Amino acid sequence: xxxxxxxxxxxxxDRMDVQVAIHTDTLxxxxxxxxxxxxxxxxxxxxxxxxxxxxxxxxxIIAAVGQGNVLPSSTNPTRPYTVNTLDEHLDMLxxxxxxxxxIAEDIAFAESRIRRExxxxxxxxxxxxxxxxxxxxxxxxxRVGEVIMRTWQTAHKMKTQRGALKxxxxxxxxxxxxxxxxxx
Numbered sequence: 291x292x293x294x295x296x297x298x299x300x301x302x303x304d305r306m307d308v309q310v311a312i313h314t315d316t317l318x319x320x321x322x323x324x325x326x327x328x329x330x331x332x333x334x335x336x337x338x339x340x341x342x343x344x345x346x347x348x349x350x351i352i353a354a355v356g357q358g359n360v361l362p363s364s365t366n367p368t369r370p371y372t373v374n375t376l377d378e379h380l381d382m383l384x385x386x387x388x389x390x391x392x393i394a395e396d397i398a399f400a401e402s403r404i405r406r407e408x409x410x411x412x413x414x415x416x417x418x419x420x421x422x423x424x425x426x427x428x429x430x431x432x433r434v435g436e437v438i439m440r441t442w443q444t445a446h447k448m449k450t451q452r453g454a455l456k457x458x459x460x461x462x463x464x465x466x467x468x469x470x471x472x473x474x
Contacts, residue, residue: 293329342408363423
């Protein structure tokens with residue numbers, strides 16, 4: 291996903307009135323996050339894997355959450371962040387991307403995509419409404435059958451960890467419920 295290809299894709303999408311979802315350059319071969327954001331030219335785009343394990347610009351794709359034109363999403367294997375989240379990701383990455391555990395470079399690549407700090411931050415960013423969507427991955431990591439379940443697990447974890455949202459009443463958490471329904 292070179293900046294020129296991104297710009298061209300978004301230009302065509304504007305002319306055709308269609309949406310674009312992007313999985314950004316995990317290896318930063320065509321540029322870094324700032325080059326990709328500049329190529330968006332403030333046009334609306336869905337950044338797939340705006341998180342700490344699925345891919346996208348390492349290590350800072352999560353910064354795309356702060357862009358007004360970006361509709362960020364998480365893929366469900368990182369949701370919610372629990373004691374088992376990190377352990378399952380190395381094996382999942384190795385299998386999904388046909389990597390060889392006997393090759394040091396393959397392990398290094400897989401480990402570079404698993405970022406504990408940004409995985410943990412995702413829960414809070416979802417609860418704040420900063421990450422808009424929850425999805426599975428159509429090609430590798432992710433489980434299509436778990437999108438709804440993991441969305442509600444994240445909502446429950448956040449209610450337990452952070453308490454009621456200021457917009458919720460003492461009788462219910464309908465505002466939080468609506469926020470999480472909108473994610474899938």
